[in-house]
Amino acid sequence: MQVYMDIVLRAFVAMIMLLLIAKILGKQTLSNLTFHDFVTGIILGSIAANLAFNKQLHSSYMILALIVVTVTSFLLSIIALKSRKMRSWISGSPTVLIEDGKILEQNMKKVRYSLDSLDQALREKEIFNLEVVEYAVLEDNGMVSVLKKQEYQYVTRKDLKLLSVPQSFPVELIMDGIVLADNLKDNGLTQEWLENELRRKGKQISDVFYGVRGTQQQLIFDYYEDGIRNLLIKNSFCSYWRLTDT
Structure with missing residues (x-):
């Protein structure tokens, strides 16, 4: 039993360490896999795997190795930002x-x-x-x-000399059926306003799975009950009657 608990603990520590490292190294490591990111990812994965499952290696050694690789990768990222020549060597060039x-x-x-x-x-x-x-x-x-x-190339509104339409960043209002109060407050909106808008559509907040105010200030709602289930049931009955008729 002790052996299993040890593996569970080591795997948990490895997972937490990798999450922290990804947070430290930033989103660019996840989105742009350069030479530097590729090498860092392979080394971190290997060390984390050994930390999780290789009982012959002391866990403190693996944690130390993870810290060293993380610090080295972080320093290389800073150097790459400071020097264009080093950036070309570390991350490659187009x-x-x-x-x-x-x-x-x-x-x-x-x-x-x-x-x-x-x-x-x-x-x-x-x-x-x-x-x-x-x-x-x-x-x-x-x-x-x-x-x-x-x-x-595609024709743009500017090419056609059309008036530009004001746009705003989409604002999520409801997600997973929960009202995002902070989003409402940050954009000068209230839950009462949201409830009134839904009432016009014959709905209430509990009916909404996802709600967003779009780039043109339009309100878009996706409801829990979209009628798809009823449509599937109806199609099933139609298929059944066709089979019985034959």
Whole structure:
């Protein structure tokens, strides 16, 4: 029993340590997997796994190793912010794959990037013809950024000389059936106003699963009972009667 409790405790500590480390290193580590982040993630994962399951290694050694790797990674991030030259070495630098609509074969060989990978990256951006592309850049995190030629770019409201429509950031009002009082207060709204708006729709707060005020100040509600269940039951009965008729 003691053995199982020891593994449970070590696994719990490893999980908590990784969560704290992710919090310290910041969101960029999660969103942009650069060379630095890739190496850090592998090392942290290996140490955490040993901390959780390898009883031959003392847990204090593993915790110390996690702290050392975290501090080192944090310091490297600071150095990368301060020095552009070091940032290029630590995190890598973007590589131009297509310039003026022409593929740069030497750059692709340098980063060992194949034509198949380039075609796939372009298709993921809904580009199936190479002639559409003006520039394509392989970013530090392995993603490909694309600039289309002018004749293939989307038309904007500014191009059409249309008046801009005022927009605001969406405000979540109800989530999981719970009124977000802080969001209401921060935006000068009240629960009474929210209840009145729902009353106009013949609903009340207890009926709402998710509610948000959109970018155009419009109110959008998703209710617990959307009628989908009734529709499924109705379809089931229809299917049953068709089977019995045959």
